[in-house]
Amino acid sequence: MITPAKLLRTTLLTVAVSAVCMIGASAASGVGTVNTDALRLRNEANTTSTILATASEGDTVVILEDAGNGWYKVDYNTVEGYMSGEYLTVSAQADVTIGYGLVQTGGSTLNVRSGPGTTYSKVTTLNDNAVVTIVGINNGWYKIKTSSGAVGYVSSEYMVTCKDSAGSRGDGTTAVAVASDSSMGQQIVSYAKQFLGVPYVYGGNGPNSFDCSGFTSYIYRHFGYTLNRTASTQLSNGVAVSKSELQPGDLVFFRYNTSYPASHVGIYIGNGQFIHASTNKYQVQIDQLMTGHYANVYIAARRIL
Structure with missing residues (x-):
């Protein structure tokens, strides 16, 4: 398996040690709320595969796609896996704090819109590797709040979830770590x-x-x-x-x-x-x-x- 360590030897890290983010996430399609005491996140869409984590009642997950046979591929606390849809209340939109997001555009800026779509007016722009708070989902768009307080929507195709806050990094952008x-x-x-x-x-x-x-x-x-x-x-x-x-x-x-x-x-x-x-x-x-x-x-x- 190729690990990110290979990249560390040849390039500058694009994710700060203090705000680690998940790479290669799928675009969000909705949000799910756990409606049972405990729901297991598994690495495959079946009840016999490895348990990656256990969510509690009321926890929210990002729905990435319908995996079929009553299962969803989800993002739970930055870990991708599968959950049974029987125990999830799924909605295409919800205002609920999910965590933090890292902009991944390959060097371009990302438009923040006033609504969930490209036809809405531009509120501001985000630099590649900027970190923001995700406060909702609306039909494949993340509702976000920037460190300056601006609120708007960005396509989830250009953002991955993070474990830690932008505030811990000072200016809300990804720090460059050049560590041995x-x-x-x-x-x-x-x-x-x-x-x-x-x-x-x-x-x-x-x-x-x-x-x-x-x-x-x-x-x-x-x-x-x-x-x-x-x-x-x-x-x-x-x-x-x-x-x-x-x-x-x-x-x-x-x-x-x-x-x-x-x-x-x-x-x-x-x-x-x-x-x-x-x-x-x-x-x-x-x-x-x-x-x-x-x-x-x-x-x-x-x-x-």
Whole structure:
């Protein structure tokens, strides 16, 4: 799998570390509201596929397309997946705060219109990589609010959802990060340590609970990297690295008594230690990699950066 790390070595990052955004999102067609206690987001349109996240009653999702057989492809908290339409109240338009959006026009400016269509008057323009607040959807158009307070509509084809606010970036535009791979690894480690003590829950995607691969996926997604969802499939992310060459931020893998290629994954933090969502004490914790139990079940490492 080709990761955004390849781009980091050859180009300036177009997404700031403090405002990480999802790349390659589909255009929105509407909004869905969860009408059951809990609704699972899955990586395929069926009840047996991997669970990516769990939404609560009243949560909103961006409807990206009708996937057929009663399922919708959706964007939930910047993660794309599939939800059963049986438990979604779907509307083509709604005024509801969805989160933040990053303009992606390939260098051009984006017109903000007074209504959801190209025939409406122009309110203002947004530069490529500007970040705004998304406050609604109307038939494939996002209703947005800029940092200056202007409100209008932009086509969802030219915007992707973000995890963090534009305000945290000062001027509301995408900062340029020119960071070495090693310093990025330290940033990943520092961010991961903020979750020490968070409970381990099977299928947990964060931030209130994690399983092992849910933890690594969540941490890397904060920095703009998309990992596969399970420990075994994360073995195909990044490039192989030997145990003697480990750097902070590298993924480390383990295998217990299983036929799967890997059954556990964590993040190397340096000094022979790694951080992971552990099934030992059922929490995010730091353990020794080079000695003891984990040294005996260690199988591989992958470098994402």
